[in-house]
Structures are given as C-alpha cells and as structure tokens.
Amino acid sequence: MASEQTSAEMAAPAAIDGTDVESAPAGIPDEVATERALEAILMIADEPQSVVGLAAGIGRPVADVRRALAALVADYDGVAGTPRRGFELREVGGGWRLYVRAEFDDVVRDVVHTQSPAKLSQAALETLAVIAYKQPISRGAIASIRAVNVDSVVRTLLGRGLITEAFTDSETGAIHYATTDLLLTQLGINSLDELPKISPLLDDGSRGFDDV
Amino acid sequence: MASEQTSAEMAAPAAIDGTDVESAPAGIPDEVATERALEAILMIADEPQSVVGLAAGIGRPVADVRRALAALVADYDGVAGTPRRGFELREVGGGWRLYVRAEFDDVVRDVVHTQSPAKLSQAALETLAVIAYKQPISRGAIASIRAVNVDSVVRTLLGRGLITEAFTDSETGAIHYATTDLLLTQLGINSLDELPKISPLLDDGSRGFDDV
C-alpha cells in the first residue's frame, strides 16, 4: 500500500516542479520543492511527523527529507539572513512539528484558550521518573522503589496517556509499563536519550525486592 | 483580558508610526515585529482571525495590522524574491487564516488519507462517551473529567460528525458540545434515552486494577 501510494505520488512533485519552473525563471531545484511540500504537510499535521512518514508522503528519499527539514529549521530560525519567523520547526516526541516560537507564547496565550490539564502531583512526577528510567517496569517494581503503593498514581499517568501498558509478563501476569511519545512531546524532547543521565544509580537496589 | 495589555502597548505604535527607521536600533523595524507576532498567532489559530481581533491580540493599531498582513501575503507568495511557501495566508469570511497552498493539495490529501485512522482511538471514544452522557458540555468541563487536554480529540469528533456545537455560553463564551444522530445510528439506538444507565462515581476506580 505504501509503495503504491509512493509511486502514485512520485508524479505529483514532478508536476509541481514543472509549474514552478515556469513561474520561476531561474528554475527551482528539487530540494526546494521538497521543502515546500513538507511545509504544506506540516501545515495540516496534528501531531509530530516522522521523517519516514514524511518521506513516504511526498515520495522522496529519507535523506532528502532530512536535509530539507534542516534547511527549513534554519530558514525559520533566520540564521541565513532570512527573517526569524514567529513560528519554528521542532523535532519533538519522535517527529517534526510546527510550534509558535517561544518568545511569542505570551502573545498567543491571550488569543487561544487552550485547556491545560492540572499539574501532576509530586508523587506522580516521581513515579513517572521511575517508569521513564526503568521501563518496562511492573507496578510492583515501581512500588518497591517508591516504597509506597502506586496504583492510583499509575492510573493517573495511564489516563493522561503519559505511560502505556507495554506487555504482560506471561509467568507472573504482571503488567509492565513504558512511557509514550506523548510524554516525550510534553517534555519537549525527541527521544528517551535526552533524559538527564542518572542511569548509573539505577541499576542496583532493586535486587532482593520482590517483584510483587 | 487583553484590554490591559492593549492599552499599555497602544502607546508604542503611536510614537512609532512615522519613525520606523529611527525606532529600529537592533535592525528590526517594528513592522517586522508585528509580522512575526501575527505569524505566531496565525500558526495556531483554528478559525479565521479578524483584523480587529488580531490588532487587539498584539496591541497594535488596525492599520499596522493590515499592512503587516499584506506584507505576509506577499512574503509567503514569494513575489519579492522570497520562497513561495507551501502555505498561504488568505482572507476568508472576514478573517485571516493560513491554508495549504492549492498546488500541494494532492500531496496533502494523500497524507491525510494514510494518516487518519479509520477507527476512533480509546481517548476519542472515552471523550465521546463523556459528551454523550453529560451533554451539552464545554471543552473545559470535558477536560476536567478526563484530566487531559481534549482539544484535538474534540476536533476529531467534530470532524467525524459524531458531535456538534450545541450552543455558546453567552457569558463565558465556552462552546458546548452535544452528540449527533450519527452517533445514535452507530450505536444502533433511536434516542439518547436508550443509552444504558450508568451510575457515575459509584465505582471506586479500583475495579480492574487489582492485579499484580
């Protein structure tokens, strides 16, 4: 299905190239056309767009898409003499997405009324940290690290879509939890690798605590 | 809300109007700053924005906003050597909004087609259930029940025709949503009275969570 779509769309950018060339005397290189097509898709995107998904969408090689995205970031950031736009392109939560540039967040806040959910409690934050660093992890294992019952907090995090049930241990029946891309998005990072490094601390101490 | 900010900033443009050149010590004329702020707002605006609304939002005179909008249209259209963007700024129904440029419609359609899931997500279903049982209900009220931001999910449900905007509270301006006949059809019932009775809040929430 993806291949069919790709071949179908391979024609489109070519056609666009043609029209662009007509209107632009100097001729527009393919890579610029790629940037423009990416811009169009990002305009309707509701969530972060993966490079692979974008490449399939416009029928271009992944490497081209990566280059074009980098060029767009630089373009919007105004690093090469272009205006520094009121918006920016960010890689967050496993994909690319247009954001209002941070310095305009205040201006924008008065115009749109987004409903932000209540802040997470300290308990929820700490539990989230445990899951983020130790995933996949069972509720019993979280509880033994936190030294308290975490059922209701885990439910909160599930309800917020920040964690998900990764798998169920076939022997113990314990559900193991992992974090979601939504968490990455809400943290403003692109992958778990961007979490601060505290890993050396975390590999011991769980020994000997029953994974209830 | 915006009035305080507006009056505070209204002073600045008056002084600036004739003195664009002088007032750009950092090399950025205020006009350009207006364009950037408008860009930021337009980037996240769902509905076409009136010139007056935009002017109030960024605290600039209407005339400045008009000029800046015209400059942005030209900028995105690439008439003055700038790239012709994959999006465009159009005035539709008395307001300004960013749209995908027509020549990219095909690419975008295909992406929309491949990316839109045919089934509703769990989050969308739960939100729909909340609306079904509590209608008419505002987005804020849904968000507080679901403890998550529901803006995007509500948009999906609207787009699917499963809910509709019932009315707007004249005091708070909050839109209240209700379900449509399409939902009744999907559920195979004739009226909302046939929804199974649930007793909200009777459940202590521990059901289904007592494993591990």
Place this chain on the structure above:
Amino acid sequence: MAPSPEADAQVDAAVASAPDAAPAETTNEDAQRGFRVHLSSFDGPFDLLLSLISKRELDITEIALSAVTDEFLTYLRGLDGEDELEEASEFLVVAVTLLDWKIASLLPQGELVDAEDVALLEARDLLFARLLQYRAFKEASAWFAERLAAESGRHARSVRLEDRFRERTPELRWTTSLDDFAALALLAFTPREIPVVGLDHLHAPLISIREQAAHVVSLLRRGEPVTFRQLIAGADQKGVIVARFLALLELYRHAAVGFEQLEPLGELTVRWTAENWSDENLVNLGADYGQ
C-alpha cells in the same frame, strides 16, 4: 549491576551539594526553607541528616525517628497551608522510607537477631541503595516538573482540518457496542486522581487511615498506655503498619496522644491524652490523605 565507584561519586556530589548550595532543584526545600533537626547525635538540616545517613557517616540506629517526628510536627505548626502540605508530604515519604529501613535493620526477622549477621548487613545495603535510588528519582522528577511546565506553555500547530482535506479521511469503522460504550463512559467518569495534591502516595488505597485510627483509638481509650509494638500486633500488611503510624501522627497533631520512649530504640509507649475527644474527630482524621 553492582554500584560502581562512578555511581557513588555521583551520588556524593548530588548529596553533598544539598545542604547549602543546591542549585534551585530538588533538595532546596529542606535545606533552604529549613526544617532542622536537633538530636543528641545530630544537629542540622534534615536533608543533611539524610545525606549523612546515605554516606554512612551516621548510623540510622542512632536516630530516634520519633524525636525527629516530634520536631517536625513542631516545625510544621509554624508553616501555613500549601507549604505545610508540601513539606508534610516530603517528610512523610522520607520518614516512611526510613521507618521501613529501620524495621528491616533492627527488628528481629526470624532468627536474624544478631546485628552482625551477614544477611542483615546485606539487607541494609539494599535498603541503603534504595534510599539513594529514591533520591535519584526525586531529583529526576524535578527535571520532569520543570520540562513539563516549560512545555505546557508552548503552542504547537494543531488546527481543524480544512474541509477540502476532510473528505479524504477514511470512512469511520465503528466497532463499539452499546454496552462497551457505556462501559467506556463509566471508565471515563471514574476519578483518576485523588484530588489532594501530592499525598496519594502515602497510603495504600485499600487501607483507610481513618479505620486504622479507629482501631488505635479504641485500644488507647481503655486508658492503659500501649506500646507501638502492641498497636501493630496482628497487622499482616506493611500498609496497615504505615497507616497506624500515620494515624498516630494525626492523633498527636490533635493532641490526643502522647509518646514516651525511655531510650533510643527502646519501646515506644503511646498514651491517650485527649481531654475532650468525640468520635466526630475521627471522621475528619486522615482527610488530608484522602481517606
């Protein structure tokens, strides 16, 4: 994986910076807002106490938790509202961890009465590692809080699909039955979070502090002093012990009980001291904990 030297170094660095110049992160609340402990074996900020314990420069067995608790309750009275809840939450989590540690380190477990017992030392090492871990995650959680707060102010483009694209959305496949739909509604309406900030991790939801307090009160009101050991006799879950401990703290806050411990680690005796106690007081007890 065993704790590496590198890990220790990192902990020490984190811990050592805590008492005075913690850079605006986790540890500052104790150190800067200043709950201080005054004991015969230690005098200084609570966080430093924890630091020393984790660095094993101070023996947990030297610390009378009840004395620390007394001081903390006194300290709390000087705070108001939100600060009080925050600090109480913080303190209780740590207190429960320490208590847990003490129980495992001190109480005879079967035949392991000898403190020199190798197995017991191992258990202490594990608990030690656990306290470190707890602190590490607590520090990480501050980063999470900061990032989440910063990002919640950001605005991503997320707008209604233009009509001309909407027609290309695949037709909806509806697979939810009427009963499933009602079940989803029930799930959605089920409260996910006990609406008390930050205290829901202090109890197992299935154990009510109020119920445990009622049990404790009924034992104490007979008039005879009762030891904590007696109070938790028959408790088959750790959660019950913790709930009774918390209930005692609450009762102490209501000036309904007094404590007596003749020597460090000695028997903790609880005495009923309320002058005019009505069972109505019990109704509100533990309300802070959502129970």
